[in-house]
Amino acid sequence: MSISRRPLLAAPALLFAGRAMAQGAPIKVGSLMPLTGVAASAGNSGKAAIELAVELINTPQPDLASMPLMATTGFPAIGGRPLQLVMADQQGNPSVAQNQALRLITQERVVALTGGYQSGLTQTASAIAERHGIPYVNGESVATNLTERGFKWFFRTTPIGPDIAAIYVEFLKAARVNGRPVTKVAIVNENTEYGTSIADVIRRTAEAAGIAIALQIPYAANSADVSAQVLQLKDAQPDVAIFISYTSDAILYARTMRAQGYRPPILIGDDSGFSDDNFVQTAGDIAQGVINRSAFDPSRAGSNSFKVNALYKARTGRDMDDTTARIMQGFLVTCDAINRAGSTAPAAIQTALKATDLKAEQLMIGYRGVRFDDKGQNTLGSVLLVQLRGREYVSVWPTETATAQLQLPYRGWE
Amino acid sequence: MSAQATQTPAAPRLAGRLIFGALALIALLVWPLLVENVFYQRVGALVMLAALSASAWNLVGGYAGQISIGHVLYFGCGAYASLLGFTWFEWAPILGAPFGIALSLLLAVIVGTPTLRLKGHYFSMATIALAELARIIVTNSPVLGGGVGVSGPALPRSMADLSFISPLPYYYIFGAVLAVLLAFTWWMNLGRMGFYLRAIRGQERAARSLGVPAQCYKLYALLVSAGFTSLTGSLYATMVGFVDPDSGFGILLSVKMVIAAALGGAGTLFGPLVGAAILVPLEEVTNAMFGGDGTGITYVVYGAIIVFISRFAPGGLAEVLSRFQAWRARRAN
Amino acid sequence: MILAQVVLNGFLVGAVYALFSSGLTLIWGMMNVVNFAHGDFVMIAMYVAFVAFTALHLGPAFFVPLAALVLFMLGVVVYYGLVRHVMRGPMLAQILGTFGLALVLRYATLWIFSANFVSLPENLLGDVVTFAGLRLEPSRVVAGIAALTLTVGLHMLLTRTALGSRLLAVAEDRSAAMLVGIRPDPMQALAWGLGAACTGVAGALIALFFYISPMVGESLALIAFVVVCLGGFGSVPGALVAGLTIGIIESLTSFWIGPAFKDVVVFALFLAVLWFRPQGLLGKA
Structure with a gap:
């Protein structure tokens, strides 16, 4: 309780300070999902889960306080600035995925990219992020080669093949x-x-x-x-x-x-x-x-997975499935790294991602934790x-x- | 055309056209340098790419009047040749282009000889079936990347990989190839081949009875068209660095070539370019504006605009232009 | 025994192919208009059935005619609003117009119903019956019977009635038909309405055993094109023969060679038929 109340009281002051110092502007994170085309159903579930994640981060969630950013509003380490999601439709097309990645980076000025869904599209979109030096965190594509490309800005939380x-x-x-x-x-x-x-x-x-x-x-x-x-x-x-x-x-x-x-x-x-x-x-x-x-087992009452699933169900009327949960966890890991970076500079976020060390109880999914190896692959992903x-x-x-x-x-x- | 030429003195008209053309060319060359927005520059490059494939299609579909809806067959050959060259031999992707072109020409001869005999819809359907066959065969051939697809170099190794951060080099490369293709089309249309193709498109049986070797000239048109489409595929692969059966041989791509040409005016020199210059930005802008909603409104808007144009200008925008010219000529009279 | 079941399943699938191609034959074959939105017409009919069942609690006996009626109206509206104008232009304009229409229908549906998959309860027409060791799904059998009935009905309509003669006259030569006093527009609107209504029946029946989603039309459309072309444009019996042939060939190829290759055989066969009979199986030369 005490954890959640402090930022609430601090919020008006921060807002004021933010306005005075022009720091209250939202921090943008981009996500690429197949919202049209044959994978539209899965993409729209992913979108709903990410939107839920944004809401959870931007409002205090004492119930989920064991997870990073949940008890507070916005990014506490960056002056409490709120998170803003920029969703883009990659249409299941590798070239469109690149266009949208480029648009999010150069036009929307997102500080990090997530998603991609199909491995081939994650591959082309992350190549753009790599060239522009923007962190790209993927939570759902399982093709092994994605983390074998020698990329410095690519991270993946999901367990793979x-x-x-x-x-x-x-x-x-x-x-x-x-x-x-x-x-x-x-x-x-x-x-x-x-x-x-x-x-x-x-x-x-x-x-x-x-x-x-x-x-x-x-x-x-x-x-x-x-x-x-x-x-x-x-x-x-x-x-x-x-x-x-x-x-x-x-x-x-x-x-x-x-x-x-x-x-x-x-x-x-x-x-x-x-x-x-x-x-x-x-x-x-x-x-x-x-x-x-x-990797997602919402059946244990009281677990983070259980609570997140309940919130998702209240929002969409459906249970959260594994793919959707992996998408959401990838997004949450990104936001945690941004907060720990304490800045919106891509290099700082990259450093924070490399230093990620989340424990099982800090996650909404059943991984043993999140820790990236040199290639950017999570070594603690697990499946049940x-x-x-x-x-x-x-x-x-x-x-x-x-x-x-x-x-x-x-x-x-x- | 000739009717109008008699109404206005030829020389000033030609000069006017030249000045207009020069201005358009300068605008095409300069605008990306004035726009700082990288996304718009990339859309520009994609317009050039779409214009290339639509103009290549135009040789067969527009000038020769053979509506192929399977041109993605040649596009895929080019794209795969580029990236397989890299995967197998570590070549720079563009080095695969000549092999893609050679394969496409070979396929065009094998495929064109029997199918070009077919009439109307039967020809269209045969081309679709061939492209689908190619897609299924590639999907089921692990050596060609199977369903997973093939990739280019993850990071550029040298200039030869033609892998740039900025979209501008792509814009100019695609534009240069397009200029060559349009120049060829213009030259072809002036000569004997253009004359024959017009005859074939108008009334093939009549043309044959007058001794036009229709079969032969349709095949010539298909060969050039296939070669350039394949080159487009290679250029696409060089830029995107990845191709899988759907993005290389998917039927939607064939349809997009057709609609870009049809929109601007099939069988006209600049029709496909105009069509691509409308369709591609329309697609990208609607996606940028509405895509994130996840409601599908992107395609509702995009589709509605296509329907609208086909409803009010069935002959494409070229028809609108000629209607406008006719109206002006009438008024001048 | 298994082989007999394979052939039977192929036959029933083939009947479904024939069913959803019959409307396309009418439109494409008779009026020489390619309808790229055909698959999406089927999809709309499936949603009509779904809404009628879930919201209005209507059974198949009601929602099949309802789907036919809704699609008939859609067909007529599309004809007067779009096709009539597009037909004045070159064939390319039809591709442009109907392709745009397909996108609008598909994504308007996604907008309204979301991209989720839905379905009707699978045993609306009763449980699987075993007959001589062969398993038969009632819904597929009904679809098969409907395919045969529609084919015979359409064929009779076109060849045995005055209305059919008028439809064919307009299809044959629009201006000649006008000379003998037939107004072509209502005739062609009727052809579009009938074609779409057949598609409506097909979609509603397919909904009985298939999943429903805004994208479902895409996967069905290509097969319909091949069926119509293989059978011969405008030949209603041709579509039936072609549909059944393709269904059985697909089933046998899937079983013997592997499902990934079934379309290779179908398309290769299709190209071979075009090589020897460029007018399709039952088309007129």
């Missing part, structure tokens, strides 16, 4: 189907960047651990019909089916599996499409027990597995942190 594959493989090694170990794994992946890169890293990690991928079915996203893939699986009878899909196809798979009466013993639906609340609301009832990876119960995902793996018991086999619509 190898982290994701590791937890799946760990789970597959421990899982039992009818009392025997998993021997036959099938991967069904959409064949653009997201599906291809995740499928490849899972395949490599699994094979290194002695689990053979018996069947891999790449398919073109947004198809009108997916029944052939489902029948292929029905024919092959794998122990585990891993789907890597965007929302539209995830919905279609759940419906088609029901129509074709197919249920694998274990069904894994990787993040994106399967974690989207749109999927849970439209097809969740017939995909009971699907296992998903996530969740399972769909009713219309909510509950965490089931690793067992130490799980809030619910893993239930097998996959139940689907029963």
Whole structure:
């Protein structure tokens, strides 16, 4: 209480001082999201989460006081100046992402950039930031090569491909189907960047651990019909089916599996499409027990994730999904670094980002913390597995942190 | 045209045109230097790029009247050749351009020979199908980057990478290539080829019966067009430094080439440039103004303006201009 | 057994392709106008069905005709407001106009309904039935039957009625039709209305088993173009044959070779057909 009241009392004085010294101007942070085009649904969820983050930073949130910037208003270390978000639509187009990054940097004079969403677009937009010497923090793109480019201004908070594959493989090694170990794994992946890169890293990690991928079915996203893939699986009878899909196809798979009466013993639906609340609301009832990876577990009452999810739900009417949460956490890390920099100078923010050392309890997501290596990759990102119960995902793996018991086999619509 | 020429003495008219042209050229060369806003400079470079691809398309779609909606096939070849050259051999991206052009010419011969026989919509649909085939094949070929795409150098290694912080060099490079293309188009249109193409566009059967080797000349037009479109793709890749199946072979890109040309006036020398100079800034400005709302209003405005223009000037802005000239001539009479 | 199911699924998907292409055949084939907004017409019909179901609590028996009616009106409005003027210009003007229209429809929908995915409850028409070991979704079967009915109905209308003759006369030669006393504008508006109404029926039926989002039209439109072109412009039975062929080929290719390649086979087949029969499967030379 006492923490939150001080800045409130100080606020009028600061406002006055700000006006006198012309320091009350908002500090602008830019964000690039796909607000139109095929990824518009995910992009707009990300936008809602970032807008929530801005509101939380600009108003005192005693409830979330364990997270940086929450108990205070604006950026306390920079004279309490408020945060202003400049949102831009990258339209799912690499060239537009660059245009918008350039506009935000040169015209809007943002002090840092976040977002990007699709890895290819994060790549082109961050190249512009690198040239202009503006920090770029990404919270959601998982392509490994993004942090292998030798960039000095690029930071990434999300866990990446190898982290994701590791937890799946760990789970597959421990899982039992009818009392025997998993021997036959099938991967069904959409064949653009997201599906291809995740499928490849899972395949490599699994094979290194002695689990053979018996069947891999790449398919073109947004198809009108997916029944052939489902029948292929029905024919092959794998122990585990891993789907890597965007929302539209995830919905279609759940419906088609029901129509074709197919249920694998274990069904894994990787993040994106399967974690989207749109999927849970439209097809969740017939995909009971699907296992998903996530870094965001809002099921533990009283946790930051739980509280942030409640605020997000009050705002949008929907639960926050993993991708959206990772986007929001990336944005919050950026703002924390700006505050610690104590200045809006890009170099100071860059230094502050390099010095980032956030603990698990300071986050709204389930990472072990945020600390960047020399390449700008967060070394403390972590992933857990969740399972769909009713219309909510509950965490089931690793067992130490799980809030619910893993239930097998996959139940689907029963 | 000739009717008007008889009404005004030819010499002052020509002089007037030359002065107007010179002024326009100077304006095109100088304006980016006067604008300090880097974003506008980049929009300028993108206008040049769009004008390049639309003008290249114009040779086949406008002058020869063969509405291709699959020109992205050649664009993608150029873009991929540039960046694959870098990925495989660490070449400067622009060094891939000749290979992209060679591949595009080869494809144009293979593809053009059968498809140019097709009439109207069948030709358009065949070109779409070919471009989609290319997109799917690239998406499923890991050696070509698959669905992930291919990148250029992350940071410029030397001047040869043509990787600049300022958009201005791109503006002038694209502009110079555009000038070459427009000069070629002008020259072609004056000569025998332009004459034949006009005949083919007007009434192909009649042209054939008069002995015009229609098939042959349509193919010539396609070859030049494919070559320049491919070069545009290489230049795009050099600037953006990344291409994936959607941004290299996506159908939307083909459509944008067509609408830029159609908007300004297909089959006219400067139509595509005018169309691009309207469409690209319109797109960027609406996106800058409304894009962040996430409401899709960007495209509602953009689409409505396109609808409006097609509704009131179906022949493009060139038609508006000629209507205006006709009206002036009538008034002068 | 699995193979029989694959072919059956392909057949039912093909029927859906035929269904949403029938309206396009009418518009594109008869009036020589490319409608780039066709996929978005389908999308609008899906939202009509969705709103009718969730807000007005109307069942399929009501929302399918309602979608047809709404789309009929949309078609007529689009004809008088845009197409009539655009048709005076070159073919390029049609591309320009309908492409712009597509963007407006798609993003106005996004504006109103947001980019979220929605859907109708999946067993509105009852649960999956098993027949001789084959699994059949009632909604897809109904869509298949509707495709056949629409095709036969449209074909009869065009070939057996006076109205059909007039429609065809205007399509054949506008000025000649005027000479024999047919006013072309109402006829063409009617053709647009009918084409859009067919699309409305298609969209509402597809909504029964597909997800609904503002972007959904994009993924459906290209297939419709290929179906119409493969079948032959203006040939209603052609669209049915082409739709079924493509559906079965896609299904078999997906099963045997892999779903990523299904369109390779479809497009290659399409190009091959154009090479040997430049007028499409059932088109008139």
